[in-house]
Amino acid sequence: MGPGDAARPASPGDAPKPAAPGNPGKPEARTGLTPDAIAAVMGANHGDPFAVLGPHQVGPRAWEVRAILPEAKSAAVITEGRSIPFERRHPDGFYVAKIEGEGRPLYEIEVESWDGQTRRRFDPYGFGSSLEQHDINALREVGSNVVYRVLGAQAGRLDGIDGFRFAVWAPNAKRVSVVGDFNDWDGRRHPMRLWQDGGVWELFVPGLKIGAHYKFEIRGPDGALLPLKADPLAFAAQKPPETASVLQGTSDPAWDDAAWMSTRGAKDPRHSAISIYEVHLGSWARVPDEGNRYLTYRELAARLIPYVKEMGFTHIEMLPITEFPFDGSWGYQPVSLFAPTSRFGTPEDFAYFVNAAHEAGIGVMLDWVPGHFPLDAHGLGQFDGTHLYEHADPRQGFHQDWGTYIYNFGRAEVATFLAANARFWLEHYHLDGLRVDAVASMLYLDYSRRAGEWIPNQYGGNENLDAIHFLRKTNEATYSHAPGTITVAEESTSWPGVSHPTYTGGLGFGFKWNMGWMHDTLNFISKETIHRRYHHHDLTFGLLYAFSENFILPLSHDEVVHGKGSMLGKMPGDRWQKFANLRAYYGFMWGHPGKKLLFMGGEFGQEREWNHNQSLDWHLLDDPLHKGVKDVVRDLNHLYLSTPALYARDVEHTGFQWLVADDQDNSVIAWARKGAEPGEVAIVVSNFTPVPREGYRIGVPQGGFYREAFNSDAEIYGGSNLGNQGGRHAEDVQSHGNAHSLCLTLPPLSTLIFVREG
Structure with a gap:
């Protein structure tokens, strides 16, 4: 599922697909419950929740439905017009109901909570998987956009039911759960299944609504519980200092810029007039009589865009607006690379701003930061309990000047994640260019380091060969899939061929800042x-x-x-x-x-x-x-x-x-x-x-x-x-x-x- 896509529907009679962590596409015979299995699930220590929860055939015409319902005073399975009571098997809320029938039951769970309210919902563990192995494999294809169509919280339908599919790359985790205000942030309630051939954890949760807050609760390889992690693919996030991801849905925004988009690819930027107005949206203008608040995206559309038009600039370049925790970083230490900052409004409001600029004949560019990321506990650092996105060795993975982690560009999944992010802003949000921050710090292994503080490449040089490959692949992808857009390098050295095509040995940028x-x-x-x-x-x-x-x-x-x-x-x-x-x-x-x-x-x-x-x-x-x-x-x-x-x-x-x-x-x-x-x-x-x-x-x-x-x-x-x-x-x-x-x-x-x- 992704922008414009729906979940792949599963047949109502299908057996639940991904029971075994080693092969989620192959059904596995179910055995009876053991006390150890129940204890592991209730302690949020079980790495394969579908082996325990959901519907399980226990005889020729006998099924058990198993659920974790800590909020329940009592509960029942509702299927084919019947109400079948659950039996409590664990004092903290593990329930089992027995059902007779030929095929896998279609059911809802009705819960009477301790506050006297009764609610009915579908069971996440009653659904098969909506992923395919080729989706998982494509997460290593640098330049592909599959990352933001597979991972994250994707709105869609499964078995005819609306909900959100959560998917997150955490290959070294022992257990991952999605937690949020819809389950009292309880990691026992929605543990995820693992696609072991790719390290992706996945779960479809029916009935969730746009606007709900969520994170991932991850137990690292040593069994330790990590700080709750924001979704690396979140399409929206809470307004800082709050740090949760926000369910957004992933349908394309409503656009009225067809005329702009239809002619954009016909232009040759090198031979065009380009005059860029660089803007920090949070301080261009404020509202002093309302507590010095920011202008919203829609207010900026009404004020900033006419001003830029009157001044004759061809483009607005925004300092980074990918969600970031600390105002003083100006956006250059982002955490949620796929979410427009909520400081100025919603993702729909941001799309409205871009649309208004295009209607006025103004291009919109983004300062993009693929070189490093902050150490905030809810961010990418040691995401699954290991150095997943960053290098483990601080001589490669820690930026001394900025106190940030450096991406491991040599890991295919990381390079794919970043390259897909570049495409996302150009394709999903119709942006017209990316100014890539701090390219010099990416190109040189010894950037701002003394002797002994860096590791040479395989040939003994100071060039970061993985970063060079990543930049070339990203530029090739953006120019192939978003014609008429530009990429601009902030590169402060005399590195040759920064804006030369990759087939001539260049890095493939459209332009370079002349520092x-x-x-x-x-x-x-x-x-x-x-x-x-x-x-x-x-x-x-x-x-x-x-x-x-x-x-x-x-x-x-x-x-x-x-x-x-x-x-x-x-x-x-x-x-x-x-x-x-x-x-x-x-x-x-x-x-x-x-x-x-x-x-x-x-x-x-x-x-x-x-x-x-x-x-x-x-x-x-x-x-x-x-x-x-x-x-x-x-x-x-x-x-x-x-x-x-x-x-x-x-x-x-x-x-x-x-x-x-x-x-x-x-x-x-x-x-x-x-x-x-x-x-x-x-x-x-x-x-x-x-x-x-x-x-x-x-x-x-x-x-x-x-x-x-x-x-x-x-x-x-x-x-x-x-x-x-x-x-x-x-x-x-x-x-x-x-x-x-x-x-x-x-x-x-x-x-x-x-x-x-x-």
Whole structure:
């Protein structure tokens, strides 16, 4: 069962399938009850509950129905219009009823509880299995989506009865039970059957409703009872600090984005305009008059999406919203990878948000964290009493910087679980991309470790070969099954071929964050203008490798936390110069080869460092200088979207031409961007000193009129309003190796973008 699937119905006359742990598909002859068997079941120590509970043939026309009913004052089996009393066989509530009949009985259990209420329900142990061995085998097929169609709590019908099938991978457990508010969290009530050829425990529980809370009670291989574990495949979870999984059902959300989805696969992201607004949903805006609460997914749909549309961004990238316990992790330490965080609403509310974005023409991306997970007791750590998801050796399995476990990518079931999770968000929730967090920490066995603190690979190197294989298989799966989506690597080293196809030896990502560009250019722009001449190489060095990968230029949340200040706070000079520097820097970024990413607040010059517990300071937009920065970003986005020269050949060196690269004394830099069609040319010129420059001549690749499409010094942005009267005609004067040139006025601390017309 999975999204859109129902349980495989079983014939009412079938014998119960999976009695023996070693072969759940083969019926086994039943023997009489023994006191030891009853004691084991009542002590929640029996590893094969179907060998004891449910209907058992004990003679040619004789059956016993056995049940654990600790809540019962009395109980009866209801079958074919008859009520047959149960006999109590154990003081804690083990009951047996004898039935005569030819075939396996179809029955319900009626319980009179000690509080005087009478309830009737179907017996979970009266149902066969809804799994097949090929389902279990597929849990080792990296790239398959079978994980979220088989494991977890899947809503469906079995023998015509509605309920939930629970399935969990815990191969080393001695016993697993599903517990919840539907059985008083009593591990004796719903012990599960084991498919030994795969280590999956399974149980169909009829009559359960969406919204019930549940976990798994697991007895480890040494017999010790573990802390209750959340479902690794839970599709919904309680709002932290509560930690239970929530029965959700797995049908596809109601979508109205068919137009978006039908055209998504036809786009080539590498040759498209991509401008990403990175958002932490919990602090973009809050509701101060209601206890500073979060906005809900639906409120964000009504407020955030129109704002992003008006600002001209093409995508929203959410910091992780897979359910996580600790607010201060910003989502980067998730526990329930298949559940949208309940902080902002239900899974249906989240789907509504994505649907609203698509209706507005906005893509939605997720920061995805497959590299590590937290130590919370209800999470994946030592899940079945062993190091199941993580490496046992801390030199491989423990991340010293973050105090988290590292996934064992070499275990097929773990790699399959993670790869299926990537597909789940792209396919089930229609997301348009995944930005993969901390890829460098996955690729290197010695990442942030000293000598002796890591284990080399089989060839003696520091490359994590299992992680490389996992990333390649995941990228192959996502691009095969979700065409038009993108995967983006946050990879901070010079690992070769991150965004190259796997068939050429690459990792298969669509894009890579250009961390080098970000560090270099921020280093330059933060210098006092008088010193910038000594750091001019920070502006030009990135073009030496700009086309070696498919790059995204990131000004992300990482640059405005941990004492780094805000984007505006990095700028030198007096107040006017700070804003002028920031406007010029954004113009430089939008004119530079590479897709764009900007963290929220940066678009209007947030003054303080980002705080995940507070709303952005939207009141700053009452200040014309802050509003001017916002208008700059808006206008840059719209210019970018409408100018193919600025994006169509982003990843090709033939789409770029240096015009001025060596004027470090004046801190002036200029280049041409070229589109796919002849005549599609844009000229980008930045003057990073507070000195206006008149008559500055720049060679251009073609003649014609060059419209001044953007001027960061315009009065409407808070600038000094120097410029070029709307544009310049190219003159037949040779300059910078070109037959034509422009004679320009360069305003102080400014970026100009000219677009060739005609």
